[in-house]
Amino acid sequence: MKLLIEMTGVTKDFLQGDNVIRALKETNFTAYEGELIGIVGPSGSGKSTFLTILGGLQKPTTGRVLLNGKPFSELDINEKSKIRLENIGFILQASNLIPFLTIKEQMILYNKITKTKVNQTWMNELFLKLDVEKIKNKYPNELSGGERQRSAIAKALYHQPSVIFADEPTASLDTNRAFEVVKLLARETKEQKKATIMVTHDERMLEFCDKVYVIVDGVLSERTST
Amino acid sequence: MFLAIKELKHSKTKFALIIAVVSLISYLVYCLTSLANGLASSYTNAVEKWHADQVVLTVDANDNLMMSFMGQEDFDAVDANGSKARIGLFPAVINDPLADNVLDSRLDVYFLGIDDDSFIKPSELEDLTLTGNQVIVDEELRNEGYEVGDVFGVTGSTMQYEIIGFSSNTTYQTAPVVFMSLDTWQEYRYGSFNTPNLFSGVVVKGETSDLPSNLLSYTTKDFIATLPGYTAQVLTFSVMIVFLIIITAFVLGIFIYVLTIQKTSMFGVMKAQGISNGYISLSVIVQTFLLVSFGVVIGLVLTTLTGIFLSDVIPFAVNLMFYSLITAAFFLFALFGGLFSVSAVLKIDPLKAIGG
Numbered sequence: 056m057k058l059l060i061e062m063t064g065v066t067k068d069f070l071q072g073d074n075v076i077r078a079l080k081e082t083n084f085t086a087y088e089g090e091l092i093g094i095v096g097p098s099g100s101g102k103s104t105f106l107t108i109l110g111g112l113q114k115p116t117t118g119r120v121l122l123n124g125k126p127f128s129e130l131d132i133n134e135k136s137k138i139r140l141e142n143i144g145f146i147l148q149a150s151n152l153i154p155f156l157t158i159k160e161q162m163i164l165y166n167k168i169t170k171t172k173v174n175q176t177w178m179n180e181l182f183l184k185l186d187v188e189k190i191k192n193k194y195p196n197e198l199s200g201g202e203r204q205r206s207a208i209a210k211a212l213y214h215q216p217s218v219i220f221a222d223e224p225t226a227s228l229d230t231n232r233a234f235e236v237v238k239l240l241a242r243e244t245k246e247q248k249k250a251t252i253m254v255t256h257d258e259r260m261l262e263f264c265d266k267v268y269v270i271v272d273g274v275l276s277e278r279t280s281t
Numbered sequence: 282m283f284l285a286i287k288e289l290k291h292s293k294t295k296f297a298l299i300i301a302v303v304s305l306i307s308y309l310v311y312c313l314t315s316l317a318n319g320l321a322s323s324y325t326n327a328v329e330k331w332h333a334d335q336v337v338l339t340v341d342a343n344d345n346l347m348m349s350f351m352g353q354e355d356f357d358a359v360d361a362n363g364s365k366a367r368i369g370l371f372p373a374v375i376n377d378p379l380a381d382n383v384l385d386s387r388l389d390v391y392f393l394g395i396d397d398d399s400f401i402k403p404s405e406l407e408d409l410t411l412t413g414n415q416v417i418v419d420e421e422l423r424n425e426g427y428e429v430g431d432v433f434g435v436t437g438s439t440m441q442y443e444i445i446g447f448s449s450n451t452t453y454q455t456a457p458v459v460f461m462s463l464d465t466w467q468e469y470r471y472g473s474f475n476t477p478n479l480f481s482g483v484v485v486k487g488e489t490s491d492l493p494s495n496l497l498s499y500t501t502k503d504f505i506a507t508l509p510g511y512t513a514q515v516l517t518f519s520v521m522i523v524f525l526i527i528i529t530a531f532v533l534g535i536f537i538y539v540l541t542i543q544k545t546s547m548f549g550v551m552k553a554q555g556i557s558n559g560y561i562s563l564s565v566i567v568q569t570f571l572l573v574s575f576g577v578v579i580g581l582v583l584t585t586l587t588g589i590f591l592s593d594v595i596p597f598a599v600n601l602m603f604y605s606l607i608t609a610a611f612f613l614f615a616l617f618g619g620l621f622s623v624s625a626v627l628k629i630d631p632l633k634a635i636g637g
Contacts, residue, residue: 112553112632133557140555151550153284155291167283168560194291 058124059218059250060086060109065118065128067104078104080273081118086218086250091241093264094254094275101273102254103222109252110143110220111135123217140168144211144249146221146240151207152195158206159191162213169214178213185209185239201232208236212243219244221253225260237263284560285567296572299536303576304583306529307611310522311584314603317518319596320455324514325505327393327419327453331401334363336504337483340497344507346370349481355496356483363487366401369394369466369480373459374436377427387436388425390418391453394466394480401484402460403448411462414440419457420447424593440469454508455596526610533611534618537569541622545629552631562623569619570612577608 067079079101086092096102107113109120111127120128127138145151152161159178166173182188185205195203204224211219221240225233237253241263244251253264261267267278289296322329328336337359342349347370356367370393377386395401397411406417418427422444427433432441442461451458461469467476489498499507506512541548548561581604591597 107632110553136552136555136557138555139553140557143555145554147550147553151554153547153551155288156284160287164283168556 056087056089057248058085059088059122060084060252061121061124062109063118063121065108065115065120067101067108067113068116078273079108079115079275082275084268084275086252088217088248088250089245090265091244091251091253091263093261093267094252094270095256095258095261095267095278096270100270101275102270104273105270105275106220106222106252106254110145111139140165141214142216142218144214144216144219146204146207146211146219146224148223148226151210152203154195157192157194158187158198158209161206161210165214174213177215181209181212184243200227201229201236204228204232204236205239208239208243212247215247217249219249219251221251223255224253225255225257230259233257233260282564282567284564285571288564289568289571299540299572300575300579302536303529303533303572304579306525306532307577307580307607308583308587310525310529310607311580311604312587313518313525314522314607315584315588315597315599316595317515317522318600318603319592319598320518321511321515322450322598323452323455323596324508324511325453326450327391327458328501328505330403330450331484331501333400333484333486333501335361335485335487335489335498335500337485337489337492337496337498338481340495342482344499346481346504347372350479351482351496352477352479355493356480358493359483359485359489359496360491361485361487361489363485364400365483365485366399367394367396367463367480368399368401368482368484369463369470370453370482371466371470372456373469375433375442375459376436378432378434378441383434386425388422389456390422391456391458392466392469393453393458393460394463394470395460396463400486403451406446406448409446411460411465413462414442414465415445415461416442416465417446417448417460418444419451419459420449421452421457423447435469438469454510522607526607526614529611530614530618533569533573533615534621537565537572537615537618538622538625540568541565541625545625546633548626548629549631549633552629558627561626565622565626566616566619569615569622573611573615577611581608 062082062084065079065082066077069076069078082105094102094105104113108115115128119126122138122142127135130138156164162178163173182191185208187206187209190198190202198206224240225236228236237260240251240253243249268275269278338346338349339351359365370391373390373392375388375390376383380386402411403417409417411417427444429444429446431444434441448460463480467479471477471479492498551561588597588599
């Protein structure tokens with residue numbers, strides 16, 4: 056199995072007043088292709104810090120992050136942007152959809168930005184698989200929470216990134232929809248050989264994960280008994 | 282481009298309102314410019330139509346053509362390297378002797394006495410001969426109901442004049458000009474008894490040299506600037522228009538800025554997904570330009586329509602150079618507004634969008 060993410064010796068300090076707060080203690084973490092990894096932990100435990108450092112949105116205080124074997128955390132903002140655009144799929148709690156684009160246009164936006172051709176075959180396949188076909192010409196505000204989340208997943212998968220970061224992807228969904236969404240993520244992760252990191256509050260979703268990590272007070276540890 | 286246009290199409294009402302504001306303000310600026318320009322032109326039309334380089338008056342006249350008195354020896358003394366022409370100018374109040382109420386038909390005009398072969402005669406009416414009481418009048422008199430062959434009188438005199446043609450763009454200090462032979466003008470000015478051969482000034486094409494000490498030459502531009510009230514009026518309007526443009530620019534800039542700020546979280550999400558600052562900024566700028574373009578085009582169409590309906594009633598002059606300058610100013614300031622917003626986009630932290 057191919058190693059997609061490698062995080063070594065990463066810490067993150069924040070300045071609060073005159074005090075330095077270590078939000079993330081020294082962390083080592085790896086993710087291989089085909090793995091769906093769940094991250095759980097109470098609020099303020101450092102989950103988001105962990106995910107944003109992985110996604111290159113924050114610089115670690117020490118340590119480094121390798122993505123596909125290449126250094127990622129040391130790059131400058133523009134290079135990181137480019138890598139996020141091409142290699143990372145984000146599924147955000149607040150939804151990563153742009154309000155004034157139809158679901159189909161959300162996908163096309165990627166091609167417009169990268170000046171590439173629309174991959175119609177892949178888009179159709181994705182829409183069918185995620186059951187988005189019927190709503191592809193609708194705007195996000197015309198959709199239900201589940202439909203929006205499925206569309207967001209379609210968007211995160213459309214550009215065929217190697218890793219997917221999902222921040223509370225089931226937060227706004229009822230139980231059935233939530234299970235459906237996570238199952239879908241698990242399936243896509245396996246089929247497309249991606250590494251998916253999912254931060255969640257919802258313990259019920261962890262049964263679909265290959266590994267589960269817990270963060271408490273900035274310390275990341277693997278939970279062995281699920 | 283993609284984002285900018287899609288958003289315009291999606292939020293039609295919002296953007297239609299902004300375009301409406303831009304077009305109304307630009308309409309206001311264009312209209313005011315046209316009116317100011319029209320008023321200024323009606324002050325100077327007749328002078329500009331001379332296509333002359335210099336005007337010579339007597340020193341004693343103190344810049345006032347109507348208070349300048351010259352004789353033939355002065356005309357001969359003007360040494361010009363181009364053609365020169367004698368003119369006599371004096372205000373008059375004319376009336377229509379056939380009107381039901383003659384007093385109501387009174388109208389302020391300027392009588393302009395010229396030699397019949399002079400370059401000052403409106404070129405479009407070259408074939409007409411100014412002799413005796415036959416005169417050419419500005420077409421504004423046509424709007425007052427006069428036609429070719431009609432006769433008008435002069436208040437305080439029994440003289441009557443016959444209209445043989447209408448000239449265009451020949452107003453002086455907003456009043457229509459009446460072209461007549463210099464002899465006829467002198468008769469009106471000094472009376473028919475022992476009329477002196479005096480006139481007001483000399484209009485020169487080219488340069489004058491070695492003027493006698495009792496004469497003073499003005500460039501046409503300087504001459505226009507000395508017309509009573511002209512400079513003050515042009516200055517007032519210019520200041521008003523410049524302020525309007527600056528205020529418009531601010532309003533536009535603020536609009537764009539507010540629009541951008543409203544979209545902070547969306548831009549944050551976009552940045553988190555790796556969409557570059559450049560791409561987002563470009564779409565803000567493109568959107569600004571589209572809004573301004575639509576607004577300005579609508580403003581110009583409204584101005585043109587206003588011009589068509591109003592130009593008979595009040596002086597309304599279209600000046601393409603002014604329009605281009607104003608339009609350029611709009612775009613320039615809107616660009617500043619857009620760039621200001623771009624600086625806000627650059628500062629957006631994608632981390633906030635993720636809720637970290």
